[in-house]
Each structure stands twice: as C-alpha cells, then as structure tokens.
Amino acid sequence: MPLALLALAIGAFGIGTTEFVIMGLLPQVAGDFGVSIPTAGFLVTGYALGVLFGAPLMTVLGTKIPRKRMLMLLMGLFVVGNLLSALAPTFAVMLTGRIVASLAHGAFFGIGSVVAAELVAPEKKAGAIAMMFTGLTVANVVGVPLGTLVGQSVGWRVTFGIVASLGVVGLLGIARLVPETPRAEGVRLRHELAAFKNAQVLLAMAMTVLGFGGVFAAITYIAPMMTHVAGFADGSVTWLLVLFGLGMVGGNLVGGKYADRALMPLLYASLGALAVVLALFTLTAHHKVLAAVTITLIGALGFATVPPLQKRVLDQAHGAPTLASAVNIGAFNLGNALSAWLGGLVISAGLGYTAPNWVGAALAGTALLLAVLSAALERRDSVSSAVVAQSAPSATEQRAATVRH
Helix, strand or coil, X not given: CXXXXXXXXXXXXXXXXXXXXXXXXXXXXXXXXCCCHHHHCHHHHHHHHHHHXXXXXXXXXXXXXXXXXXXXXXXXXXXXXXXXXXXXXXXXXXHHHHHHHHCXXXXXXXXXXXXXXXXXXXXXXXXXXXXHHHHHHHHHHHHHHHHHHHHHHHCHHHHHHHHHHHHHHHHHHHHHHXXXXXXXXXXXXXXXXXXXXXXXXXXXXXXXXXXXXXXXXXXXXXXXXXXXXXXXXXXXXXXXXXXXXXXXXXXHHHHHHHXXXXXXXXXXXXXXXXXXXXXHHHHHCCCHHHHXXXXXXXXXXXHHCHHHHHHHHHHHCCCCHHHHHXXXXXXXXXXXXXXXXXXXXXXXXXXXXXXXXXXXHHHHHHHHHHHHHHHHHHHHHHHHHHHHHHHCCCHHHHHHHHHHC
C-alpha cells in the first residue's frame, strides 16, 4: 500500500470528524455562546451549505491546478476553518469557521479519489479509493465519539483544535508522500452542465437530498433528544455515536455490495425502512435500549442509500459525470442543511425534541415516492425507445427501398 494513501486517509478522517462531531457537542456550544439549540443547529446547516456550493466550485477550480497542490490548498482551508472554530469569540465567527472548513470537503474526496487511483495498478484502483474513504468511515466510529468525549470532558474548543492538528498532519503527509501529478484537463462546463437537463439525474439528486435529510433530521439533535427524552447522561452520547457510526459502516458495505445487482430495489427497501424507523423513533426515543437500537438502524439504513444514489447519478450523467458527481456530494449536505433547519423549526415551535423524527420520516418517505417515480419514468422511456426502434426501418429495408427507387 503506498504511504500516500495513508496521508489521504488521514485527511478524510479529519474531514469526517469535523462534519459529524458538532452534533454531539451542540448543547455545550449553545451554552457557551448563549444561543438556543435550534440556533446552534445552524453550525450543521452552514457546514452543509458550504459543502453544497464548495464541492462544484472547488472541483472546477481544481482542474486549473496540479492535483497535489490542490489537495494541499484544500487541507489548508480545512485547518484554517477548524482553528477559527476553536478560537471563535462569538457564534458568528464559529459559523464562519465551519463554512471555511466545509469548502474543502467535496473537492477533497473528488480529487483525492483520482489521485488514489493513479497511485496503484489499474486492477487495484477501487481498493485504493476505498482505502482513502476508510478514513471517513473510521471517523464516524472513532473520531466522532472520541471528539465528543473530549469536548464534553475538557471543552469543545479542544476538540476543534485537535481536528485542526489532524489537518496539519494530513497536509504534511500529502506534501511529503503524494507524488507530483500533471495538471488535470479542464472541465468543459457546457458539456458537464448538460447532464443536469436529464430528469433522471435531477430525480436522483432529489432522492439524495430527501433520503439523507431524513437521517440528519434525527441525528442533528441526537444529544438533546437522548439526554432530555431518553434520560441518558451527557457522556453516553459518545457511545451512542459509536453505534451510529457502526451502523453507517455496515449500511455502506451492504449498499456497495448490492448497488450493482439490484439498485432500485435496494433504494425502495432502504428508503422505505428508513421512513418507518424514523417514525418509530418518536416512540423508541423514550426507552434507552430501544433508542440505541434505533440509532444504529438509522445509520445503517441511511448509509445503505449512499452507494446506489451516487451510482445512479453517475449512470444517468451520460459521459459527463465529473460535475454531477461533485454536485451530488453537495446534495447529501443540502439534505443535512434542510433537515437541520426543519428540525430546529419544529423544536422552536414547542413540539419537543422528538419532533424532528417526524420530519425525517416525511423526508425519507418522499424520497421513496421519487424513487418509484424515477423507475416508472425509466420504464416508460424504455418502452418508447423500443417502439421507435421497432417502427424504424432496418438498414436492409432501407437499402432495398433505395434499390427499388
């Protein structure tokens, strides 16, 4: 295994940690800045929106710069953003730091995947890319729970300082271990943007927003929900996040295994089950054991949708997947932002800390309806194409007609 892959994995670990760790620290951050829990939820929304807009923007800019240098610049942004968060004197400054850090997210994974694939032989490319993404999955099992524990024990600022240090390690590792690569060819924006005229691409992205949004409607407010409703101690949020992370890993593996075999049935099953589990979470959140099981299931079902949805976008982009793929990464985070905002609204309306679960169930259910619609449109288009093909004269018939005339 090239050591450069380790550097990329460390960067992915840091990015994964900073994205999710805030959810376990919302009460502490809200208390220190004197804001409400729903207001603190904007730290999730702001990060998600930064990824949404930063993923395509940074990906396009990255085509003008050698990949190694771009990866270093992205990790530099990540470090600066997390230092801003760690040292923020006001809530507004911390929100700014979150947005700065988020700009590195989507492009790092997009460009990093290309670099990882180039480091190994052709038959090992998928494994190399998976190695880099291991950093993200490990972050949710190790980095996020530990970051939450540190934040609750000695202060959330220490957590973000440690994450910034991880970014420095990743940056130095990239500078030292990743080989120089030529500047990537420029993206032909007109060709790439044409993919967004495809209704199936837009439907897949809408499923991404709503399906993943269902997960984050509940998980964004997991700390206050579990401490105020289920009766867990603050320290218990750490191992609950471990369970969520383990569910993520398992769901991602299942989704990756079956996406090639039965993509749409997998989406039907995972989105439908996710909607049901989220609705039930309004009840199970009142019981410690049932709440723990439900959190694991939400992680598994939510992340079982990630490989098939990403593959759906790539399949439907018809030869112009670069920008579509980057935008779909942003779509996951648009779902995060939308659901965090909606969850905050229902809490602010006095409906309680379990109310975001109903929001999540509605979002996942809507995603399921879009999946059914997408499949129906695809079948209709296939039938139409077959009818046109059958009605069109064959090449032999055309030649015979030409001879007759």
